[in-house]
Amino acid sequence: MIFFLFLFFSAVHGKIYYIEAYMEISPKGDVIINYTIISKNVSNVKIFIEEPGKFILPENCKRIEKEIIKCRLEKEKTIFSEISHVEKYKKGFTFEKNIRVFDVVERSVFLVKLPEGALLPENQTKFFPLYGTIATDGRRIFVIWERKNLQEGEIQGVKIFYEFPPKKQSFALFSIALFLFLLSAIGFALWFILWRKKKRVRDIILPVLKEDEKKIMEIILRYPKGVNQKIIVKESNYSKGKVSKVLKSLAERGLVRLERRGRTNIVYPIFEVKKK
Structure with missing residues (x-):
């Protein structure tokens, strides 16, 4: 089952300059996602999540309902984490993440880092959106998506496919x-x-x-x-x-x-x- 995560950020009298989702996939299929939000003059942010994973929240954030997390933005930067999982797909695996922000965002960066030894498939679409950039640190492959000037309520989502070389x-x-x-x-x-x-x-x-x-x-x-x-x-x-x-x-x-x-x-x- 491919699950969708929707984050709804509600900011009052402020501005969100930057949102980052750094997603690192382990060989076993666990995904650790580190979210970073940089804002100015924003006191509180409510985050609405569909089918949420397990979250690791700082002291200034708490879960007020099953699908709602509220954070007090005491500093310009807020960081929290989520633990998720990939899904099996044909001969490999797939992972998808979608975020919706109810404020204008100047810049967003999504990064997915594949496990060591994993490859992007050759005979099918490798990822969505197609404007992602493929890079490597010499040991692992990662894909980066960057956008500017996201409108209020606009969905930002990514999907990636990967596989391991056959054991034979x-x-x-x-x-x-x-x-x-x-x-x-x-x-x-x-x-x-x-x-x-x-x-x-x-x-x-x-x-x-x-x-x-x-x-x-x-x-x-x-x-x-x-x-x-x-x-x-x-x-x-x-x-x-x-x-x-x-x-x-x-x-x-x-x-x-x-x-x-x-x-x-x-x-x-x-x-x-x-x-x-």
Whole structure:
């Protein structure tokens, strides 16, 4: 049920300069409304409310009947609050508030602040009146309506629709993020295992190799996925015969694996060090 709240302000020998309704919607659908009235030379204001919510009134305001609140305007500014609720609407929610002022008002401002994570709908009217301005503080969306020179008895009202992103979409985004995290973790784990094996080979094997064997083995370790024998010849500056002889010796000791490909070999390092 969408309820309407009508405020009837009765001022004698005075003027209302400004009325503000600041409406903040919580994730659970509660709405806290802070009303601010700025006037001059106004002693009393009576407020008539239809289907009122729960009000939080200052000392200078009291409820004299079920739908009537009377305030003594001891200062130029009067502030009071109301607690209301949104209504369910299709896939989202809606909230409406209407105010009628029985005095000329120079300026009125209505502001509705949506819950964090809430969005204005895309395929329907977002709010009424249409002249509202959409803004954000970086975390929450809010809409502002501003009018000037409201005539005596003129209704000022706003209505807004909002919705939350589907949970499936949120779950899908979470699943993708989790998958990417696990993929990164697995990749890091594989890299770390390979790095440790290479380190073990460097720490255990390289110190006991001859100088030429050590130089060639260091080149091979830079290519864990295999390296063409021609590249080893080029980077070591050794002759083809010398490189072939060293590779044969390393293969016999189980330090590398040679795979014949055409007229050359692809050399793979063997990271598992055999203990005697």
